[in-house]
Amino acid sequence: MEELVVIKVGGNIIDNEEALKSFLTSFSAINKHKILIHGGGKIATEISKGLGIEAQMVDGRRITDAETLKIVTMVYGGLINKNIVASLQSKKCNAIGLTGADGGVVLANKRPIKNGIDYGFVGDIKEVKSSVLTTLINAGFTPIIAPLSVDENGSLLNTNADTMASEIACAMSKQYKVSLVYCFELQGVLRDFEDKNSVINEINPDTYSQLKGEGIISKGMIPKLDNAFDAINKGVNAVVIAHADNLLAIINEQKKLGTVLKK
Amino acid sequence: MEELVVIKVGGNIIDNEEALKSFLTSFSAINKHKILIHGGGKIATEISKGLGIEAQMVDGRRITDAETLKIVTMVYGGLINKNIVASLQSKKCNAIGLTGADGGVVLANKRPIKNGIDYGFVGDIKEVKSSVLTTLINAGFTPIIAPLSVDENGSLLNTNADTMASEIACAMSKQYKVSLVYCFELQGVLRDFEDKNSVINEINPDTYSQLKGEGIISKGMIPKLDNAFDAINKGVNAVVIAHADNLLAIINEQKKLGTVLKK
Numbered sequence: 001m002e003e004l005v006v007i008k009v010g011g012n013i014i015d016n017e018e019a020l021k022s023f024l025t026s027f028s029a030i031n032k033h034k035i036l037i038h039g040g041g042k043i044a045t046e047i048s049k050g051l052g053i054e055a056q057m058v059d060g061r062r063i064t065d066a067e068t069l070k071i072v073t074m075v076y077g078g079l080i081n082k083n084i085v086a087s088l089q090s091k092k093c094n095a096i097g098l099t100g101a102d103g104g105v106v107l108a109n110k111r112p113i114k115n116g117i118d119y120g121f122v123g124d125i126k127e128v129k130s131s132v133l134t135t136l137i138n139a140g141f142t143p144i145i146a147p148l149s150v151d152e153n154g155s156l157l158n159t160n161a162d163t164m165a166s167e168i169a170c171a172m173s174k175q176y177k178v179s180l181v182y183c184f185e186l187q188g189v190l191r192d193f194e195d196k197n198s199v200i201n202e203i204n205p206d207t208y209s210q211l212k213g214e215g216i217i218s219k220g221m222i223p224k225l226d227n228a229f230d231a232i233n234k235g236v237n238a239v240v241i242a243h244a245d246n247l248l249a250i251i252n253e254q255k256k257l258g259t260v261l262k263k
Numbered sequence: 264m265e266e267l268v269v270i271k272v273g274g275n276i277i278d279n280e281e282a283l284k285s286f287l288t289s290f291s292a293i294n295k296h297k298i299l300i301h302g303g304g305k306i307a308t309e310i311s312k313g314l315g316i317e318a319q320m321v322d323g324r325r326i327t328d329a330e331t332l333k334i335v336t337m338v339y340g341g342l343i344n345k346n347i348v349a350s351l352q353s354k355k356c357n358a359i360g361l362t363g364a365d366g367g368v369v370l371a372n373k374r375p376i377k378n379g380i381d382y383g384f385v386g387d388i389k390e391v392k393s394s395v396l397t398t399l400i401n402a403g404f405t406p407i408i409a410p411l412s413v414d415e416n417g418s419l420l421n422t423n424a425d426t427m428a429s430e431i432a433c434a435m436s437k438q439y440k441v442s443l444v445y446c447f448e449l450q451g452v453l454r455d456f457e458d459k460n461s462v463i464n465e466i467n468p469d470t471y472s473q474l475k476g477e478g479i480i481s482k483g484m485i486p487k488l489d490n491a492f493d494a495i496n497k498g499v500n501a502v503v504i505a506h507a508d509n510l511l512a513i514i515n516e517q518k519k520l521g522t523v524l525k526k
Contacts, residue, residue, distance in 0.1 A: 047314070047337075050313070050314045050315070051310070051313045051314060052313070070342060073341050073342050073345050073346065074310075074337035074338060074341040074342045075337060075341065076341070077340075077341040077342075077344075077345045078336050078337040078338065078339070078340040078341020078342065078344070078345075079333060079336050079337045079340075079341065081340075081341070082336050082340045082341075082362050082364055082365075082411070082419060083336065083419065085362070085364045085365055086362075086364040086413045086417045086418065086419050087417040088417075089364055089367045089413060089417060090413075090415060090416055090417030091417070094366060094367065095364075095365070095366075096361070096365045096366050097361075097362070097364070097365050098359070098360075099345050099348070099349075099360070101345055101348045101349040101352055101358075101360070102345075102348055102358070102359045102360050103357060103358075103359050103404060104352045104357065135402045135403075136402075139398045139399075139402060140398075141366060148345070150349045150352060150353075152353060153353055154349045154350040154351075154352060154353030154354070155349065156345060156346065156349050
């Protein structure tokens with residue numbers, strides 16, 4: 001099986017021009033088949049504010065109403081995605097930018113109302129058409145994917161980028177030996193959030209339960225790790241959570257940096 | 264040679280939800296290889312206004328400054344392009360949305376300062392990589408292209424959609440028998456703008472000069488027709504300027520509607 005690296009880059013990197021530039025230089029130098037899934041960052045929120053669109057919150061959760069869907073389509077699918085693609089092209093990486101709608105690659109259902117909460121235009125992924133991505137990769141393209149899916153009625157849907165990455169990694173595991181790397185602004189999963197060097201080098205399902213029980217892993221890291229373990233259980237070969245700066249060392253030099261998840 | 268239809272749809276259709284829906288239903292029913300290039304419409308201007316960005320004009324010409332480039336990247340490359348793609352997917356047309364940056368398909372130079380006017384981030388097309396489009400078409404995709412090109416430094420550039428369409432049609436003529444159809448909200452090129460039925464059925468270079476001399480063809484129609492004649496001279500088989508509602512009759516039923524340009 002050929003190798004494929006599926007990389008998710010987080011919003012904090014997207015928001016920092018220098019960090020993004022450096023990340024894209026590393027990404028373009030990866031000498032394997034690769035797919036990038038990018039997060040949204042704060043630009044959508046800033047533009048919403050600029051247009052006077054209030055973030056809709058219900059029980060502390062953000063709601064994607066029709067106006068917000070327009071904004072994320074513009075910002076994730078347009079501004080961020082196309083600037084990443086243009087930048088990679090200038091670095092000789094033959095990038096092609098996609099949302100889940102393009103080629104119908106990520107199909108979703110609009111999230112049903114749960115416990116009285118209507119999340120709005122949010123997609124729960126139903127199917128990743130891996131053949132679309134394989135076709136593009138075989139044709140020499142590097143897919144760059146924005147966190148938007150599409151339903152069968154032709155509505156775009158806001159979709160969690162970590163979930164997009166893990167679902168895409170799972171689907172591609174049928175044809176490739178897939179490594180999934182979550183790149184963000186920290187060195188890995190930290191034992192002590194105040195100590196940036198307290199990286200937990202390895203987590204397996206047992207230690208994951210333990211770390212959650214002790215409150216060491218909490219909040220935003222839980223859905224990320226749930227996605228990651230889900231990917232491993234569905235056939236992804238390796239999952240690493242690491243600092244964006246270490247991407248090339250991990251992939252091209254196979255250095256053990258960041259947090260490695262084991263089955 | 265296989266046939267390929269390159270279609271440009273104008274901003275007035277984009278701005279009208281019902282007209283766009285109807286156009287996309289027709290487009291999805293075209294039973295030949297096809298490419299769509301879409302214009303921008305008024306949404307970018309509205310969003311600029313909403314964000315308090317003033318349109319920069321020099322000598323009556325719009326300037327694409329850095330803020331405006333962001334807006335058109337969001338609106339053309341994101342909002343309009345991805346909604347068209349999502350809608351076509353729901354109509355069983357395997358659309359894939361591109362800007363000139365994706366696959367490096369439309370390379371341009373930033374327009375040099377002319378007569379003291381700096382147009383800003385505007386692209387003059389240098390090369391259309393037809394092989395990228397051929398690869399996508401052969402893989403079963405229908406390319407949907409936003410009017411943005413890219414330069415070698417990785418900067419996106421605002422680009423006239425009519426020019427994008429004619430340059431793409433020309434480039435594709437090497438491998439396909441290409442028909443180029445400009446779809447808009449009128450029945451064709453009109454002899455009398457007040458009489459919507461005064462369509463000029465055929466224009467050749469001689470009658471074009473005459474019509475311009477008489478002032479019958481003027482203003483915005485001149486660059487459109489210049490692009491169209493340029494395309495015919497560079498190998499495009501046929502160019503038609505027609506109402507969006509007549510697209511299917513022209514393509515699938517080969518009816519002679521709108522204005523046909525002849526060499």
